[in-house]
Amino acid sequence: MNFRQILSLLTATVMIFLVGCSSQLVLPAYENVEYKESLPADTLSIQYLGVGxxxxxxxxxxIMTAPSLSNPHFMFSGPFFPLSADEDEIDQYLPDVSNVEMLLVGHGHYDHMLDVPYVMQQHAKKAHIYGSNTVARMMKPAINADRIHAMNDVMSDLDRPGEWMYGISGKVRIMAIKSDHAPHIMGMKLIFGEVSEDLESLPWHGFGWKEGQTLAYVIDFLEEDKSIAHRIxxxxxAxxxxxxxxxxxxxxxxxDVAxxxxxxxxxxxxxxxxIVRNTQAKEYILGHWEDFFANDLAGEQRFLRLTDQEEFVERLEAVLPEGSSWVLPSLFSTMNFAPGGKLLK
Structure with missing residues (x-):
């Protein structure tokens, strides 16, 4: 274990003692709303599953982005504790994803990847996974190779656009964007690195799920004539x-929606x-906002520990384009959007 890894482990230990430091949520959360009339046919729906x-x-x-429903306690997410998906929790809370054709992964940390193998094996059996080379190599023991797509060679890189990848229906496409993962605390990442060869078995502890190349995505839903109906x-x-x-x-x-x-x-x-200046979206959704360490998926959620929610919102609102707004979704709530990104309320 090198010095950087030891330092990260010590930092992780310090964070264990901060377990009670999550913030009480004070922001208004978006809940499902009752519609007197059916939604228009051109409505985009986005359901929030928690974390990413x-x-x-x-x-x-x-399509879906990598779900995280197991959410182990922080005490059990370090390098010395066996960690596996909570299949009962996934079976209970994951909505029907049997028609999902693409599953997008931004990076390989356990809070994004731990549940993905089971979800793809038992729930999203049609889905193909898209992520970094590291994500692809970590998934090889669990999923057939023809369902795994590494994006490093086709991602956009700064000003150079990447390649569009189409879902099996031809009605949705994605472009991976070379991105970055912010440090976790005090300028340090707790889990980092890449996987250079295909794994023979899934990682057995939290630190085994390597970050890899972090990606962002542009997602286009397409009409029959291939025009873009919604861009996300x-x-x-961060x-x-x-x-x-x-x-x-x-x-x-x-x-339309970011x-x-x-x-x-x-x-x-x-x-x-x-990101706000770059995207100029009509609506901004705050994802990955709740404190997910051993949280009760059926209970009240608290904002991420060590994260100043008021500062984030103040900075977001200071740069929102005119006419744009933001929403913080409740767990499992569904948001509906008209073409152009207007949130339907």
Missing amino acids: GHILSYKGTQ FYQDA SQQPLGLVPELNDEKGV ILCPASFDQIDDYPEA
């Missing part, structure tokens, strides 16, 4: 610009400001 997980649906086409920006980690920014795509289509990550935003400069 979302289900995105448009006209019967579904997604990231599951990023240091210019990494994570959407390149010029030269298609005259802007971002999903941000408050976690560790204060460990880097200019977040969320840089």
Whole structure:
């Protein structure tokens, strides 16, 4: 174990004693609303699953971002404790994802990847997974190779656009963006590194799930004529610009909805400001906001520990484009959007 790893382990130990430092949620959360009339056919729906997980649906086409429902206690997420998916918890709380065709992973940490093998084996059996080379190599023991797609060679890199990857239906496409993962605390990452070869078995402890190349994504839902119905920006980690920014795509289509990550935003400069200035979205969703260590999925959620929610919102609101707004979704709530990104209330 090298010095950096020892230092990260000591920092993790310090964080254990901060377990009671999560913040009581004081922001208004978005709940499901009752509609007197059915939603228009061109409505985009996004259901929040907690942490970095979302289900995105448009006209019967579904994709999802990596779900995290097991959510072990922080005490058991270190390098010396066996860690595995809580299959009962997943079976109880995961909505129907049998029609999901793409599962997007921003980075390989356990709070994004731990549940993915079981979800793809038992719930999202049609889905293909998209992530970094490291994510692909960690998934090899659990999923057939033809369902695994490594994005490092096709991701956008600063001003250079990446390649579009299409779902099996042809009605949704994604572009991976070279991004960044903010440090966890005091300028340090607790889990880092890459996996250089295919694993023979899934990682057995939290530190075995390596970060790899962090990615953000542009997601386009398409009409029958291949025109873009909805464009979404997604990231599951705060990023240091210019990494994570959407390149010029030269298609005259802007971002309608952007999903941000408050976690560790204060460990880097200019977040969320840089992403907001870059995307100019109509609506911003705050993902990865709740304190997920051993949280009760059916209970009241608290804001991430060591994260100043008021500062994040103040900085977000200071740079919101005119006419834009933001929403902090309750766990498992579904948000509905008109073309252009207007939240339907």
